Amino acid sequence: MKVFKIPEATVMRLSIYSRHLKHLQDESIETVSSEEIASGVGVSSAQVRKDLAYFGEFGTRGVGYKVQDLLGHLKKILGLDKKWNVIMIGAGKLGSALALYEGFRERGFLIRTILDDDKKKVGSKLKDVLIEPLELLDTRIKQYNIDVGIITVPAVAAQDVTDRLVAAGVKAILNFSPRVLKVPGGIVLRNVDLSVNLEVLSFNLSFNK
Amino acid sequence: MKVFKIPEATVMRLSIYSRHLKHLQDESIETVSSEEIASGVGVSSAQVRKDLAYFGEFGTRGVGYKVQDLLGHLKKILGLDKKWNVIMIGAGKLGSALALYEGFRERGFLIRTILDDDKKKVGSKLKDVLIEPLELLDTRIKQYNIDVGIITVPAVAAQDVTDRLVAAGVKAILNFSPRVLKVPGGIVLRNVDLSVNLEVLSFNLSFNK
DNA sequence: CTCTGTGAATATATTCACAGCA
DNA sequence: TGCTGTGAATATATTCACAGAG
Structure with a gap:
C-alpha cells in the first residue's frame, strides 16, 4: 500500500523541523517561512519545501506556514500520535x-x-x-x-x-x-x-x- | 589539502566492513572476496569495491583480499591508529x-x-x-x-x-x-x-x- | 509584492557490465 | 579462469529558478 518511497534523509529532516517548530511555538511565534526554518536547522529553503511537498501543501503563498498547524501535520506524518x-x-x-x-x-x-x-x-x-x-x-x-x-x-x-x-x-x-x-x-x-x-x-x- | 570528497555513506560502510573483517580474522579466515564481505554486511559487491577504490587497490584479481591486510588498511584509513x-x-x-x-x-x-x-x-x-x-x-x-x-x-x-x-x-x-x-x-x-x-x-x- | 510549490537542471550515489590482471 | 577495478549507465537527491496563489 506504499504510495511513494520517502528518502530517509527527508524523514530525518522532518524530525528536525518538528523540533525547531516546537521551539518557535514555545516562543509564541505563529508564522514561519521555509527560509526561516531552513536557516534555523542548517539546510536550504528549497530543501524544506521539497521535503514537505512529499506529504501535501501546508503553507500559504506570500505568507509562510502556521507554526501550530505545520507542527501538527509533522507529528501526524511521523506517527507521533500513535502508541x-x-x-x-x-x-x-x-x-x-x-x-x-x-x-x-x-x-x-x-x-x-x-x-x-x-x-x-x-x-x-x-x-x-x-x-x-x-x-x-x-x-x-x-x-x-x-x-x-x-x-x-x-x-x-x-x-x-x-x-x-x-x-x-x-x-x-x-x-x-x-x-x-x-x-x-x-x-x-x-x-x-x-x-x-x-x-x-x-x-x-x-x-x- | 583535501584530494577527494568521500561520501559519508562510504565511510560508514568502511567502518562496518572493518568490523566484519575482524570477525573473519577471529575465525582465522585469511582471504575474502568482495562478494563475501558484501553478503556478510548486506550490501552489493560492486559497492564494496567502489568504496575501497576511493583509497587504493587492496585486492588481487582472481583471488580477493587478504583479511589481515585489508583490515590494516581500513584501520589506517579510518584513523584508528591515532590518539x-x-x-x-x-x-x-x-x-x-x-x-x-x-x-x-x-x-x-x-x-x-x-x-x-x-x-x-x-x-x-x-x-x-x-x-x-x-x-x-x-x-x-x-x-x-x-x-x-x-x-x-x-x-x-x-x-x-x-x-x-x-x-x-x-x-x-x-x-x-x-x-x-x-x-x-x-x-x-x-x-x-x-x-x-x-x-x-x-x-x-x-x-x- | 512575497513566499510557496514544483518542473527542470544539476549533483551525487549506486549498480551494471566488462576489460584486464593474477 | 575468477575476481578486482572501473568507466558507463542508471537511479536518487539536491538545488535552481520561476510561475502563480494570496
Missing part, C-alpha cells in the same frame, strides 16, 4: 540508561518489560519497569502485544535475540548493538551504532588534515 | 553511561576529564576520570591539548557549550544533545541524535502500513 508496545532485551549499562530515558514515552514507545539473562538483575526495576528472565520473551511479546524490540545485548547475542523477536511477531527492531542484523523483509530495522559514529568521527578528524 | 584527547561536558545519565563505554578508548578517544555544573557531581569519578567544575573548560582544553569535545548536556545548554569548546580550540565535537549545533567551517561535527532515530522508526512503523 507502540515495546520490549527491551538487555539490562546492561546501555539498556539501563535507555530505560530511564523519557524520550521513548514522549514519542509513544511504551516499554512494557525488560528482559535479561543475568539472574542478579532479574526482579529489580528500572523506573517502573520490572526486569524479567529472558525465557519470557515469547510469552511477554504475545501477552503485551509487543510491536517493537529494543536490542541492547552484546554483539554476539544480537542476531539470536533478533531471530527470536521476529519469530515472536515484533514489527520493528531498534538495534543498539554493534552488529549488522539480518531481518526478513517487512520488518522495520533501525540501527543506532555508536562504534560506527566514532569511526566516522575518527575518519573526519584524520583524513587529509 | 585523540577528549573532554566530556555533562555527567548526567547519558554522559555517565558513555564515560564507562570502552569503545572510546579502543578507537583512540582518550577521555581526559568530565565537566559538569552540578556541584554534587564534581569531585567524584567515572571509572578513572574525575568530574570537575564547568569553569575549568578553557584551562583543561589548553592543559590537555584537547582535540574532541563530547556534549551530553541538555539541549538548552548545548549551543553555549559548543561555542565555548570552539573558542577554546577543539577540532571536533560529538554531539549527543537533541539540538542542531552551529559550528564554524573546519570544525568536525557529528551528531548522535536518539530522538531523530526514534521519530524515523515511528515514521517507518506508521507510514502506509
Whole structure:
C-alpha cells in the first residue's frame, strides 16, 4: 500500500523541523517561512519545501506556514500520535540508561518489560519497569502485544535475540548493538551504532588534515 | 589539502566492513572476496569495491583480499591508529553511561576529564576520570591539548557549550544533545541524535502500513 | 509584492557490465 | 579462469529558478 518511497534523509529532516517548530511555538511565534526554518536547522529553503511537498501543501503563498498547524501535520506524518508496545532485551549499562530515558514515552514507545539473562538483575526495576528472565520473551511479546524490540545485548547475542523477536511477531527492531542484523523483509530495522559514529568521527578528524 | 570528497555513506560502510573483517580474522579466515564481505554486511559487491577504490587497490584479481591486510588498511584509513584527547561536558545519565563505554578508548578517544555544573557531581569519578567544575573548560582544553569535545548536556545548554569548546580550540565535537549545533567551517561535527532515530522508526512503523 | 510549490537542471550515489590482471 | 577495478549507465537527491496563489 506504499504510495511513494520517502528518502530517509527527508524523514530525518522532518524530525528536525518538528523540533525547531516546537521551539518557535514555545516562543509564541505563529508564522514561519521555509527560509526561516531552513536557516534555523542548517539546510536550504528549497530543501524544506521539497521535503514537505512529499506529504501535501501546508503553507500559504506570500505568507509562510502556521507554526501550530505545520507542527501538527509533522507529528501526524511521523506517527507521533500513535502508541507502540515495546520490549527491551538487555539490562546492561546501555539498556539501563535507555530505560530511564523519557524520550521513548514522549514519542509513544511504551516499554512494557525488560528482559535479561543475568539472574542478579532479574526482579529489580528500572523506573517502573520490572526486569524479567529472558525465557519470557515469547510469552511477554504475545501477552503485551509487543510491536517493537529494543536490542541492547552484546554483539554476539544480537542476531539470536533478533531471530527470536521476529519469530515472536515484533514489527520493528531498534538495534543498539554493534552488529549488522539480518531481518526478513517487512520488518522495520533501525540501527543506532555508536562504534560506527566514532569511526566516522575518527575518519573526519584524520583524513587529509 | 583535501584530494577527494568521500561520501559519508562510504565511510560508514568502511567502518562496518572493518568490523566484519575482524570477525573473519577471529575465525582465522585469511582471504575474502568482495562478494563475501558484501553478503556478510548486506550490501552489493560492486559497492564494496567502489568504496575501497576511493583509497587504493587492496585486492588481487582472481583471488580477493587478504583479511589481515585489508583490515590494516581500513584501520589506517579510518584513523584508528591515532590518539585523540577528549573532554566530556555533562555527567548526567547519558554522559555517565558513555564515560564507562570502552569503545572510546579502543578507537583512540582518550577521555581526559568530565565537566559538569552540578556541584554534587564534581569531585567524584567515572571509572578513572574525575568530574570537575564547568569553569575549568578553557584551562583543561589548553592543559590537555584537547582535540574532541563530547556534549551530553541538555539541549538548552548545548549551543553555549559548543561555542565555548570552539573558542577554546577543539577540532571536533560529538554531539549527543537533541539540538542542531552551529559550528564554524573546519570544525568536525557529528551528531548522535536518539530522538531523530526514534521519530524515523515511528515514521517507518506508521507510514502506509 | 512575497513566499510557496514544483518542473527542470544539476549533483551525487549506486549498480551494471566488462576489460584486464593474477 | 575468477575476481578486482572501473568507466558507463542508471537511479536518487539536491538545488535552481520561476510561475502563480494570496
